[in-house]
Amino acid sequence: xxxxxxxxxxxxxxxxxxxxxxxxxxxxxxxxxxxxxxxxxxxxxxxxxxxxxxxxxxxxxxxxxxxxxxxxxxxxxxxxxxxxxxxxxxxxxxxxxxxxxxxxxxxxxxxxxxxxxxxxxxxxxxxxxxxxxxxxxxxxxxxxxxxxxxxxxxxxxxxxxxxxxxxxxxxxxxxxxxxxxxxxxxxxxxxxxxxxxxxxxxxxxxxxxxxxxxxxxxxxxxxxxxxxxxxxxxxxxxxxxxxxxxxxxxxxxxxxxxxxxxxxxxxxxxxxxxxx
Numbered sequence: 001x002x003x004x005x006x007x008x009x010x011x012x013x014x015x016x017x018x019x020x021x022x023x024x025x026x027x028x029x030x031x032x033x034x035x036x037x038x039x040x041x042x043x044x045x046x047x048x049x050x051x052x053x054x055x056x057x058x059x060x061x062x063x064x065x066x067x068x069x070x071x072x073x074x075x076x077x078x079x080x081x082x083x084x085x086x087x088x089x090x091x092x093x094x095x096x097x098x099x100x101x102x103x104x105x106x107x108x109x110x111x112x113x114x115x116x117x118x119x120x121x122x123x124x125x126x127x128x129x130x131x132x133x134x135x136x137x138x139x140x141x142x143x144x145x146x147x148x149x150x151x152x153x154x155x156x157x158x159x160x161x162x163x164x165x166x167x168x169x170x171x172x173x174x175x176x177x178x179x180x181x182x183x184x185x186x187x188x189x190x191x192x193x194x195x196x197x198x199x200x201x202x203x204x205x206x207x208x209x210x211x212x213x214x215x216x217x218x219x220x221x222x223x224x225x226x227x228x229x230x231x232x233x234x235x236x237x238x239x240x241x242x243x244x245x246x247x248x249x250x251x252x253x254x255x256x257x258x259x260x261x262x263x264x265x266x267x268x269x270x271x272x273x274x275x276x
Contacts, residue, residue, distance in 0.1 A: 034060070037110025037198035038084050044197065045159055048267055053153035055146035060084060060136040066129040073114050073127040080121070080140035082114040088133030089209055093217070094125045103218035105167060106130075106191070106210065110198040112160055118143065131209050159267075166264040175220045178259075183219045184229045185258035188239055188246055193262045205247040 034042055034057055042052045063086070066072050072083060072090060083090075090107045092114070104125060107113040117123040118140055147154045170190070174183045191208060195201040212223040212230070219226070233239045238254045240247040248254065 036086065037108075037200070038086070040197065040199055041110045041160075042156075044267070045156060048159075050156060050159060051152045053146075053150050053156050055150040055153050056156070059138050059142055059146060062137045062139075064135055064137050066090075066133040066135070068129055068131055070129050071126055072129055072133070072135070073117065073123045073125075075123055075125045077123045078121070079117040079119075079123050082112050082118040082138045083127070083135040084138060085109050085111050085113055086134045086136060088135075089130040090127050090133055090135075091130060091214065091218070092125050092127050101217050102220070103214060105164070105171070106214075106218065108191070108194055108198055109200065111194075112138075112164075115157075115160060115164060118157075130214070163265075163267060166267075170264055171218075180219075180221055180225055180229050181232065182258050183221070184215070184226065185233065185238070185254050186260050187215070187219060188233075188241075188248075189251070189255060189258055189260045189262075190265065192246070192248060192251075193265045197265065203248070203251070205245055207244060208241065208246045209244050 042056070046052050064083070066088075073081070075094060085107050087109055089109075090113050091103050092105050092107070093101050093103045095101050107127075113127045113135070114123065117125075118138070143153070143157070167190070170186075174186055178186060192201060192206050195206045200206060210218075212226045215221070216223045216226045221229070230239075230241050233254070234241075234249075237249050238257065239249055254260075
């Protein structure tokens with residue numbers, strides 16, 4: 001496994017302890033307990049008319065721990081595996097020939113890292129631990145065995161893939177059409193919403209272990225440019241990023257600047273209105 005640079009990994013290690021809260025369990029269709037943020041995702045799926053799969057808890061039998069900076073998955077390695085993030089943060093990325101990195105998405109508690117690599121023979125991209133991560137390893141063979149007797153699992157996986165596709169589509173809009181200020185503001189509000197849906201954070205802020213380098217790689221900006229935008233957001237009284245925490249100083253105005261709607265994160269449609 002490759003590692004991130006020592007300085008970045010060291011900083012993430014210092015932040016790691018801030019991202020290990022305990023969460024209440026939720027239930028699957030047959031009453032089995034599913035822990036925390038992923039349980040909340042199952043609940044949201046059910047509220048949208050889906051039937052929680054009976055077999056999902058049986059797939060969460062193999063729990064693994066990854067230290068900050070460790071590569072959970074490497075592009076080109078064997079596929080057929082994904083990880084349900086119980087605690088901690090990861091990011092998926094691709095490295096170009098010139099050594100530059102594009103972060104494709106960030107995974108927070110309750111997300112499934114490497115979902116796109118689950119049905120294919122080789123991993124589509126890298127997945128790297130930002131903080132210390134506790135995750136359930138899901139194997140394709142086990143998923144296929146479960147689907148044979150639980151069709152609701154297949155429907156749930158389709159729903160998960162659709163939610164990830166929605167996030168990826170908005171990221172393309174971020175990088176292709178939004179200004180740097182709009183881009184950073186939008187990403188902050190997206191993280192805030194995703195974490196609230198996972199039962200993390202408050203209306204006034206949320207934990208965020210992303211460095212300015214990681215933010216830049218996610219949004220197609222240099223770290224210097226990210227620093228400048230964050231300073232502008234702070235001096236404008238909109239948001240403040242400091243020591244692993246983002247404070248939402250004026251979420252309404254920040255939403256207006258970003259043109260943000262949470263609909264694509266809640267599974268209720270595309271971005272049409274400026275609201276969290």
